[in-house]
Amino acid sequence: MMNDDRASQQTDSLDARFWGKERGLPHPYPVVCHLLDTAAAFNVLWDDLLGHHTRERISKALGLTADEARAVVSFWAGLHDLGKITPPFQAQVPHAFAAVRDDPVYGRAPGAEAKGEFRHEVATHWALASLLDEVGYPGNKRLMRLAVSHQVAQLLGGHHGCFGAVLETKKLAAASAYQPGLGEMGWEAQRRVHFAELRRVTGAAAVPERGLPAELAMVIAGMVVVADWLASQTDAIMSIQPPPSWLGTSAELDAHWDRARKAARGWVAEARLGRAVFEAERFGEMFPFAPNDLQSDLITHLPQLVEAQGGGLLLVTAPTGDGKTEAALYAASVMGRAAGARGLYFALPTMATADAMFPRVRGFAANALGGDRALTLLHSMAWLSPVYTGGEQTAEESSRGSEVSADRATAMEAGDWLRGAKRGLLAPLGAGTIDQALSAVLPLTHNALRLFGLSEKVFVVDEAHAYGPWMHQLLTRLLEWLGAFRAPVVLLSATLTGRTAASLVEAYRRGAGFTDPVAVDPCYPGWIFVGAESGEVSAPRATESRRKRTLDVVVRRVTWDVAEDPRTAARSGGRRAALREALQPVAEEGGTALVCCTTVAEAQRTFRDLRVAFPELARREGGLRLLHSRYPAFVRQRITRECEAAYGKPTSNDDIAQPRPGSILVATQVVEQSLDFDFDLIVSDLAPLAQLLQRAGRGLRHERGMTGRPAWALPEDAPRLVVLEPVDAAGDTTAPPSWGQVYDPGLLKRTAGLLAERGAEGIDVPGDVQRLVDAVYAEDFVDQLQEAAGRELRRMDAERHAVEAAEAHLADMVSICAPADVAGDLHKLSRREAGVTEELLTTRLGADSGRVLCLYEQPDGTLTLDEAGTLPLLPSGQHGPSRHGLTQIMGHVAPVPGTWLRGGGEGHPSPKGWDKQPALRDLTLLRMRLHQGGVERRSWSCLYGERTISISEVGLETS
Secondary structure: OOOOOOOOOOOOOOOOOEEEEEEOOOOOOEEEEEHHHHHHHHHHHHHOOOHHHHHHHHHHHHHOOHHHHHHHHHHHHHOOOOHHHOHHHHHHOOHHHHHHHOOOOOOOOOOHHOOOOOHHHHHHHHHHHHHHHHHOOOOOOOOHOOHHHHHHHHHHHOOOOOOOOOOHHHHHOOHHHHHHOOOOOOOHHHHHHHHHHHHHHHHOOOOOOOOOOHHHHHHHHHHHHHHHHHHHHHHHHHHHHHOOOOOOOOHHHHHHHHHHHHHOOOOOOOOOOOOEOOOOOOOHOOOOOOOOOHHHHHHHHHHHHHHHOEEEEEEEEOOOOOHHHHHHHHHHHHHHHOOOOOOOEEEOOOOOHHHOOOHHHHHHHHEEEOOOEEEEEEEOOHHHHHHHOOOOOOOHHHHHHOOOOOOOOOOOOOOOOOOOOOOOOOOOOOEEEEEHHHHHOOOOOHEEEEHHHHHHHHEEEOOOOOOOOHHHHHHHHHHHHHHOOOOOOOEOOOOOOHHHHHHHHHHHHHOOOOOOOOOEEEEEOOOEEEOOOOOOEEOOEEEOOOEEEEEEEEEEEEEEEOOOOOOOOOOOHHHHHHHHHHHHHHHOOOOEEEEEEEOOOHHHHHHHHHHHOHHHHHHHOOOOOOEOOOHHHHHHHHHHHHHHHHHOOOOOOHHHHHHOOOOOEOOOOOOOOOOOOOEEEEEEEEEOOOHHHHHHHHOOOOOOOOOOHHHHHHEEEEEEEEEEEEEOOOOOOOOOOOHOOOOOOOHHHHHHHHHHHHHHOOEOOOOHHHHHHHHHHHHHHHOOOOOHHHHHHHHEEEEEHHHHHHHOOOOOHHHOOHHOOEEEEOOHHOOOOOOOOOOHHHHHOOOEEEEEEEEEEEOOOEEOOOOOOOEEEOOOEEEOOOOOHHHHHOEEEEEHHHHOOOOOOOOHHHHHHHHOOOOOOOOOOOOOEEEEEOOOOOOEEEEOOEEEEEEEEOEEEOO
């Protein structure tokens, strides 16, 4: 930058005194340098990150050659911060602003520099709408949203995550009058000079003929953000920062551009923003076993369908344990190679299932992929997951994060840059929860970045049937965008209704531009493929299953006595007695059993009851386990690891041959999806049929042979499912009040009716599955009932349909519009309905949840994170705890229902600085005191409002 005593610049030459970056630098960094740096980073991203299919689509949409398009969009990226040449922005650093503040060339309205609400990205939007129009970009005075000049301005004005509203022509004509923060006289002239010099240096003389469709605009918008972030790194700036005497002459600008382009390649490489390459073509190169029937059918027929289509959607329906994960990864390789995808994202319903999938994706990447294979684990607690942090670690080790291999050919761990906020989806490979992807279609800050992150990936969705109306509606909207991107999609399901399957396929086709109705009739097991280029839906391909079995379903109709004291005798005809009877063989002869409960509270009570019923089993390590969501994070992780070792896939021939000692796992629905557990017996509370079949899929899941299972569990092709059906005094199926709204009562009645119909026949898997799942929802189901029962079920159905419709409508109302409906106005992707906040959206519109941290009061009054008193609550600085402290704290956080934290209670005051940490802001701190004896040997509790909250070996509870 020039010295302060330098003469005033003429308005027709570039003034390098305007700063663009300042924090952490030896002296302010000229804004023109940052514009050039960002354009240079975009150049590299265009060459190295963006696939040739997408580059061709962008070039064609703009009506430019490939080279022209590259230069033009890189020029756009550089323009993103042109709005920093305004009084409000420059005034933020007084000593830098002093150089131009009193220069008469730069006139401004009185107090213009104090207008803090006029942000620099808004100024970019206002300034560029006119400047691009001046150089010949197609305009439209009547409908500004249709003007190419305005679309580019609006796109770049959204680089901080939100797109501004369409500007009015009359206001734009007198911009400084409506927006005094733009400045007058020399300010406008300098923006024009910077614009012209940036255009000259980047070689962007070409003028686009047309604007971009919404999906390609999101690609450019996301890349602009990434380029800006890369060019804003302090180390990156300091490596090419010019001296204070730098004038910004044309020759100096050209020289800086050369330096920036060379440096940018290193910025992109260090960030691990590369492309994975789907190298392996044969199944045997990917997996160390022979393909089963489903996988073999895909090997034979999928490549021919994909070859002509590039992108497309594959829907695979098959029983649990039938190798859908490997089928999906093989299909991802075939489809990704044909579409020129740069990686994949494997989406799962829960954090536990994402943690379990992460090493499987990592193993697939090691065998089947080349290129850059940086892999991220994406969910809200990923940074605490042992599979991501490198296994069992001390808090200090966890705080440092895992090391990244220096060998780019073998490294598969994402580096620090990709682990930053909002960046995980940019990694070539990812495994995580479905909500990480669905947030792309909510009007959240930087949703365009998330859409870009998914735009050239193979998107795999496991358990596609597992989402309620709210998430299903968001998934269909995301599929519309993925269809518009021509991105490959793989949907996996064990129990998907035909109606749900059709809605997912139709959404993808709509996004790809095909609105004509088609028949979608999935077969089970089997698959169908939808071409992104033709919209054609292939004929369903039915496949055989090597795991054919007849599910032995035993229904016990019981009165609901779960809440009774476990020390009292179990009454005949009650759930307690029926459960004990079903589990007696496990206690006496060995083997394993899963007991799946509807609520956490009932799982805790069931665990206590079984501890009394089977004391020898309870005394033996691993004899009786409890797994649910209401534990501190580190406890749940420990229990999950123990369950994986006890009930997971056999690891040796000896493991297969030896029967497992008696062991019972009491759990909630957390075990029914994606976790590869195997039990000799499944006992479940009544649930909708799809969930029961999911749980039954954990029965006799792995081949253990005649010697590997207890005699009572044989034969292996007839797994037993015991269903505990709650009934009232009249013998009618009735959900207990303690279940609340977990399941729809009508679906429970329908399921109970179907199970009663099956009688002693059992359920053929897979033969009966699709028919029965569809039958549960069939409209004519009530026709076979007696009049009174039919009338009651119709009433329940009507209530369910109303609730589902309301949730779907709500999701449709708050989500962003489909790409075809953007119609040139990107503001539609950031606009929210009145009263809808970002916090509300990210918690699925106020899902009833809260988070607590138990602080244990020791005899001397100190508070610790553990019962033993060995982990004191570390002091925090002005900005909250250190990373080490934050990691330690978050490992002890537990989720609870939001109702626990309402009603006048106040937690322990948060330490200083915790409000500065987003992860800690909404935590409720509970000061727990020790109580000896009672139901638990040791428990800790506190009073919160009128509620007592306690924690013990069974997790968190309330009374």
